[in-house]
Amino acid sequence: MDLRIAIVGCPNVGKSSLFNRLIGRKVSIVDSEAKVTRDRVEESFQLDKKNFILIDTAAVDLDSKRKIDIKAKNQTQAAVVSADTIFLVIDGKIGFSHSDDSLFRWLKKFNKPITILFNKSDTKEAKTNSEEIKPSLKPIISLSAEHNLGLEALHKHLQDFLQQKKKIFQSNVVPTIEAQIKISIVGRPNTGKSTLINTLVGEDRLLTDDLPGLTRDSVIVSWKCKGRRI
Structure with a gap:
């Protein structure tokens, strides 16, 4: 852990x-x-x-x-x-x-x-x-x-x-990269990228607003889908 x-x-x-x-x-x-x-x-x-x-x-x-x-x-x-x-x-x-x-x-x-x-x-x-x-x-x-x-x-x-x-x-395990699926979500301002991510992970993980350019950092979001780490 x-x-x-x-x-x-x-x-x-x-x-x-x-x-x-x-x-x-x-x-x-x-x-x-x-x-x-x-x-x-x-x-x-x-x-x-x-x-x-x-x-x-x-x-x-x-x-x-x-x-x-x-x-x-x-x-x-x-x-x-x-x-x-x-x-x-x-x-x-x-x-x-x-x-x-x-x-x-x-x-x-x-x-x-x-x-x-x-x-x-x-x-x-x-x-x-x-x-x-x-x-x-x-x-x-x-x-x-x-x-x-x-x-x-x-x-x-x-x-x-x-x-x-x-x-x-004591039970610390480093997750292997091979076990993960990596997805990049890219798009123009205000196309709903953060809203899509929030929907996928099931929480308000990223800020959303009508203001363009709200997300500034490249944010890594991790979640599980059908037991698979994404």
């Missing part, structure tokens, strides 16, 4: 940069524009010969009443519910903001282990801000996803977490 990790955070804290860094390739779109990621993106990676599933999520705006933000929040909530543990990413240059605190309290409702990742920690401001965080919010790991700093501490944290969950991984 793979350990599932949901990466959650406010807009522009570096969630997608961290996601790409951990899986070792650029999958999620990284941009200075806020709220680029809308659907949850799942990819697997290995650490110490153990398998992890990493979930990049849309930035959560708990106060927004916009339909697109509510749908994005629902996508993030689905990722959190399915995860074994949560990485709450904070912008180290800004520090633990009111929005971060609200998001932390929201995540606590799901009763999942939460690790705070102080991203962009290669600055003097970040070091000062990390020292001011309440002890009750720990564990805290300072890192810089963009500059590949502090990842060793994060890897060590994951390995320690694995030791606590050792029984879960």
Whole structure:
């Protein structure tokens, strides 16, 4: 059984940069524009010969009443519910903001282990801000996803977490590529690609709306049909 990790955070804290860094390739779109990621993106990676599933999520705006933000929040909530543990990413240059605190309290409702990742920690401001965080919010790991700093501490944290969950991984089996059918769904804007996928998998897996260009990332969706992994 793979350990599932949901990466959650406010807009522009570096969630997608961290996601790409951990899986070792650029999958999620990284941009200075806020709220680029809308659907949850799942990819697997290995650490110490153990398998992890990493979930990049849309930035959560708990106060927004916009339909697109509510749908994005629902996508993030689905990722959190399915995860074994949560990485709450904070912008180290800004520090633990009111929005971060609200998001932390929201995540606590799901009763999942939460690790705070102080991203962009290669600055003097970040070091000062990390020292001011309440002890009750720990564990805290300072890192810089963009500059590949502090990842060793994060890897060590994951390995320690694995030791606590050792029984879960005793029957860990890596699925073979040969056992899977791969399908690419391609089309022009607003032709119903995401709606088709949601219908096939039987859940609101991807955001749908009349707005063209809603899906931005290349999203891998896995489900079973008649016992076959697709």
